[in-house]
Amino acid sequence: xxxxxxxxxxxxxxxxxGWKPVWREPEPKRRYxxxxxxxxxxxxxxxYYLATVHGLTDVAVLEKGWLGSGNVGRNTTIVRSNYLxxxxxPFYELSMKLWExxxxxxxxxxxxxxxxxxxxxxxxxxxDAAVRRGNAMILAGADAVLLDRAALREKCPFLDFDxxxxxxxxxxWQPRGGTVRHDAVAWGYGRGADRRGVDLIxxxxxxxxxxxxxxxxxxxxxxxxxxxxxxxxxxAGSSGRVMGYAGLRLPIExxxxxxxxxxxxxxxxxxxxxxxxxHFYISQSDKGGLVFGGDIDGYNSYAQRGNLPALEHxxxxxxxxxxxxxxxxxxxxxxxxxxxxxxxxxFIDRTPVEGLFFNGGWNYGGFKATPxxxxxxxxxxxxxxxxxxxxxxxxxxxxxxxxIDEKGAGAQPNLH
Amino acid sequence: MLIDHPLLGPRxxxxxxxxxxxxxxxxxxxxxxxxxxxxxxxxxxxDNPAGEHRELWFHEQGDRSWLVVTRNTLTHEVLKVExxxxxxxxxxxxx
Numbered sequence: 001x002x003x004x005x006x007x008x009x010x011x012x013x014x015x016x017x018g019w020k021p022v023w024r025e026p027e028p029k030r031r032y033x034x035x036x037x038x039x040x041x042x043x044x045x046x047x048y049y050l051a052t053v054h055g056l057t058d059v060a061v062l063e064k065g066w067l068g069s070g071n072v073g074r075n076t077t078i079v080r081s082n083y084l085x086x087x088x089x090p091f092y093e094l095s096m097k098l099w100e101x102x103x104x105x106x107x108x109x110x111x112x113x114x115x116x117x118x119x120x121x122x123x124x125x126x127x128d129a130a131v132r133r134g135n136a137m138i139l140a141g142a143d144a145v146l147l148d149r150a151a152l153r154e155k156c157p158f159l160d161f162d163x164x165x166x167x168x169x170x171x172x173w174q175p176r177g178g179t180v181r182h183d184a185v186a187w188g189y190g191r192g193a194d195r196r197g198v199d200l201i202x203x204x205x206x207x208x209x210x211x212x213x214x215x216x217x218x219x220x221x222x223x224x225x226x227x228x229x230x231x232x233x234x235x236a237g238s239s240g241r242v243m244g245y246a247g248l249r250l251p252i253e254x255x256x257x258x259x260x261x262x263x264x265x266x267x268x269x270x271x272x273x274x275x276x277x278x279h280f281y282i283s284q285s286d287k288g289g290l291v292f293g294g295d296i297d298g299y300n301s302y303a304q305r306g307n308l309p310a311l312e313h314x315x316x317x318x319x320x321x322x323x324x325x326x327x328x329x330x331x332x333x334x335x336x337x338x339x340x341x342x343x344x345x346x347f348i349d350r351t352p353v354e355g356l357f358f359n360g361g362w363n364y365g366g367f368k369a370t371p372x373x374x375x376x377x378x379x380x381x382x383x384x385x386x387x388x389x390x391x392x393x394x395x396x397x398x399x400x401x402x403x404i405d406e407k408g409a410g411a412q413p414n415l416h
Numbered sequence: 417m418l419i420d421h422p423l424l425g426p427r428x429x430x431x432x433x434x435x436x437x438x439x440x441x442x443x444x445x446x447x448x449x450x451x452x453x454x455x456x457x458x459x460x461x462x463d464n465p466a467g468e469h470r471e472l473w474f475h476e477q478g479d480r481s482w483l484v485v486t487r488n489t490l491t492h493e494v495l496k497v498e499x500x501x502x503x504x505x506x507x508x509x510x511x
Contacts, residue, residue, distance in 0.1 A: 240464030249461040253436065254489070286451040299417075299434045302466040302489045307417060342460045347509055398460040399453075414434065 003107055006235060022187060023067075023194035028201045028223055032060045034381060035219055035228035037206050037242065038235040038309045041072030041182075041367065042359060044189035045374020046199045046232060046381070048106065053375070054382035057197035060191075062221060064205035068186030071236050074336040075367040076172045076291050077257050078272050078283060080117045080177035084133045087389025087392035087404040088345060089140040094389050095372030096142065096176060104370060108188030110181050111286070116271035117177030118147065118155070120321075122166045126276055130172040145173040148292075155270055158324050166277035166320065177272060179283055185370055202305070208245045209356065216246070216356040232381045234373075237302070237337025239360035244276040246353055250360070251342040251398055253413045256301040256335045257293070257364045258310050262328040264288030273321070280317030282325075292318060296338065296364065305335040338364050340413035343397075345404035348377050348390045357381050358395065419485060420497050424478065431477040437462055438470035438484045441504050466490055472500060 001007070001020050011018050020245050034050065036043045039061045050056045063069070081092035103110050121127045127146075134144035148170045153161060161168045194200055201223070208220040209231065218227035235242045237254050265288050274281040279294035294314035297306045311333060318325050341347065341361030346369070348359050359377045362369060376387035386394075397403055399409065409415040417429035444454035467490055473483045482500035487493065504511065 137491050240462065241466055244463075249457075249463065251460040251462070253462050254466070299429075299487075300436070300464065300469055300489045301472065301492065303492055307429070307492070309428075399456050412436065414436070 003109075019080065022191045023200055026199045026201065028060060028062075028199065028204060028221070028226055030225075031218075032199070032226040033058035033228065034230045034232060035226055036061045037219065037231065037233045038070075039067045039190070039200060039202065040234070040236060041068065041186050041189065041370040042068040042234040042236070042362075042373045042377070044068070044186055044200075045370050046111065046359070046377045047200075047233060048189045048192040049375045049378035050276045050382060051196035051198055052150050054378060056382055060199040060201055060226065061192075061208055061276055062204045062219070062226070063200070063202050064162060064222075066202050067190050067200060067253045068183055071336050071338070071366055072182055072370070074259070074334055075182055076281070076283070076293050077179045077182045077285075077367065078117065078177070078281070079112075079180050079368040080174055080272070081140075081368075082117065082119065082133065082137055082144065082172065082174045082177065083406060084136045085404055085406055088333060088406060089114075089136055089142070091372055091376070091389040092369065092395070093137075093140045093142045094375065095369050098371030098375060099180060100176070102185075102188070104186045106192040108184060108191060110184040110188050112178070112180050113286075114176050114178040115283075116173060116175045117274070118152070118171040118173045118271060119274045120152075120171045120276040122277045123169065127169055130170075134172050143176050145175065147171045147173050156273065158268065158322050160321060160323055163320060179272065179285075181320070182367060187375070206242060206245070209353075211246060211353055211356075214352070215354045228355065230355050230381055231357065232377060233379065234359035236360060236366060237339050238360060239339045239358070243358060244350075246351070246356060248351060248353070251395070252339045252361050253300050254302055255299070255338050255340045255413065256303060256306045257296045257297045257338045258306040258314070258333060258335045259291070259316065260323070260330050261285070261332045262290040262292075263331045265290065265328060268324075275317050278317035278320060280314055280321055282318065282322075288384075289331065290325060296340065302337060303335070304337050338362070338366075342411045342413060343403040343405040344407060344409070345397050346373070346393050348373065348380060348386065348393045349395045350380070351395065386401040417492055417494060419473065419483070419494055421475065421478070421480065421481075421483065422497055422499055425473070427478060431475060432473045432483075433474075433476050435472040435474060438472050438503070439463075439482075441500065441507060441509070442474060468495065
């Protein structure tokens with residue numbers, strides 16, 4: 001069913017009796033050409049682009065829970081392409097361009113809102129770094145505007161500009177950044193893939209791979225064995241666990257990242273703001289809640305919940321940046337399971353096992369990457385060759401000394 | 417999380433920083449034939465288990481000792497705490 005204003009009008013006049021379930025619930029077949037493991041944002045996007053760009057529809061997406069029950073349902077919805085390094089920035093800019101056309105492309109309202117993102121700077125050195133980053137962004141075809149103190153004050157008068165310790169000098173603004181309704185991204189991609197014949201199979205956990213003589217012939221699942229010529233894994237925080245079934249050790253640790261939402265307030269925060277002197281970022285949802293977060297807790301975790309010191313640390317950052325939020329009450333907090341890679345950058349690559357592909361290591365930034373991740377992963381699985389903008393996101397890059405270390409922090413996950 | 421320090425008793429985990437998997441104690445032999453591959457695996461690859469995990473914690477805001485903490489990554493329960501020095505010596509290192 002195609003969604004349109006005309007359809008809403010028609011259904012409204014006929015008692016809304018014509019709406020259909022958004023996707024089928026098929027029984028898994030015994031054999032597919034391609035099996036995608038993981039029905040989150042990246043898995044569903046991969047299936048969607050396999051079907052739309054490459055015409056491959058003999059595809060199943062296997063999800064252990066319900067569609068979109070992982071990190072695509074528990075992030076802070078920010079999209080941006082303000083990266084620095086050549087191995088990253090063109091990829092994220094492709095993602096940004098795909099976000100801009102996404103709703104028309106998959107005929108679903110994902111509430112893409114380009115309200116802008118501002119990274120604040122607090123010192124001369126940080127300003128220089130912001131200028132450099134902005135120039136790198138512009139070179140890759142993105143947009144960047146350097147805001148001085150006066151221009152920033154006009155946009156965000158509520159910031160603590162004269163903070164004793166970290167006075168605010170200005171910010172690097174990406175006007176095309178913003179927020180997207182996260183669940184709708186999973187639903188839109190899922191619906192789009194389903195309409196083209198992809199089987200979305202829920203409550204189907206992969207428990208092993210059928211690997212013989214170094215070639216992957218399919219997967220074992222809680223709903224029986226499923227044969228496939230190509231198996232594409234994208235399971236985010238569970239990467240280590242699932243790839244362990246194939247006997248692979250990854251340059252990844254699983255960590256917990258917490259996020260927070262306040263009670264609903266009147267519109268106050270114009271876009272996305274990030275504190276340059278501490279771990280804090282914030283935006284305001286359309287319902288009015290302040291959505292904010294900070295850094296990972298720092299220790300390995302599969303618990304999907306964090307501890308209070310991280311909450312205190314994030315709220316301290318918030319108070320240092322914009323003391324006005326001190327009166328707002330935190331309504332909800334949650335923790336997501338993030339796959340932290342050794343250099344803070346992701347992987348979209350083949351594995352040593354023929355026919356087995358891996359997509360993961362998205363750290364805390366997987367949501368913004370969803371369209372390009374699906375697009376480039378589909379390209380890799382369909383053609384066997386990496387997409388040019390994802391060509392450096394390889395599993396062997398540490399061996400080659402070609403880490404993509406955006407922060408220059410070194411090979412340790414809890415530094416990124 | 418509380419970490420039951422072998423010398424100081426239970427301490428708030430916020431006093432510590434974590435380095436990661438305790439396998440980092442087992443530094444490869446730099447003169448081995450395949451030292452480059454061994455160091456790559458040592459530095460970058462992780463078992464990343466869901467469940468019991470042995471890891472190195474540093475008591476930065478305390479007595480600055482290194483500990484090996486055995487912790488369940490599914491529940492955050494701390495199961496065992498040892499001095500990293502004792503663990504390293506038991507594994508055949510000289511200190």
